[in-house]
Amino acid sequence: MESSEKFFEKVYAVVRLIPYGKVSSYGAIARHLGSAGASRMVGWAMNASHNRADIPAHRVVNRKGLLTGKHHFGGSRLMQQLLENEGVVVKDNQVQYFDKHFWDPGKELPCSQK
DNA sequence: ATTCTGACGTGGG
DNA sequence: CCCCACGCCAGAA
Numbered sequence: 769m770e771s772s773e774k775f776f777e778k779v780y781a782v783v784r785l786i787p788y789g790k791v792s793s794y795g796a797i798a799r800h801l802g803s804a805g806a807s808r809m810v811g812w813a814m815n816a817s818h819n820r821a822d823i824p825a826h827r828v829v830n831r832k833g834l835l836t837g838k839h840h841f842g843g844s845r846l847m848q849q850l851l852e853n854e855g856v857v858v859k860d861n862q863v864q865y866f867d868k869h870f871w872d873p874g875k876e877l878p879c880s881q882k
Numbered sequence: 883a884t885t886c887t888g889a890c891g892t893g894g895g
Numbered sequence: 896c897c898c899c900a901c902g903c904c905a906g907a908a
Contacts (some may be wrong), residue, residue, distance in 0.1 A: 798891085807892095809905060810890075828889080
């Protein structure tokens with residue numbers, strides 16, 4: 769059934785919906801997918817996201833607002849540059865005003881409750 | 883098949 | 896806030 773849908777595709781769908789100048793966390797997305805605790809898989813999905821072009825993975829950070837995945841961005845400050853370019857203040861790999869830029873899918877999205 | 887790792891989260895101290 | 900340990904699911908070796 770729908771559960772057969774790729775976990776990755778779900779992640780991509782949510783990440784792609786992240787508005788400009790906003791950031792989200794792996795756990796929030798995982799929870800939205802119905803697999804709370806599978807936060808690792810979200811990160812793993814992002815890893816595969818390099819194969820996709822419309823996946824703003826730089827808008828996805830850990831719950832601390834830390835750019836944990838910047839090392840995987842192929843470069844070094846690319847991720848931070850992109851965030852700052854969108855108006856997000858980043859300092860020492862950490863997003864400032866994280867709660868202010870935080871975007872919760874299960875909270876902002878309409879009826880996606882499972 | 884088994885084993886380990888991985889862009890994490892949560893709970894307890 | 897920090898640190899430690901466990902859980903989580905998927906993919907690679």
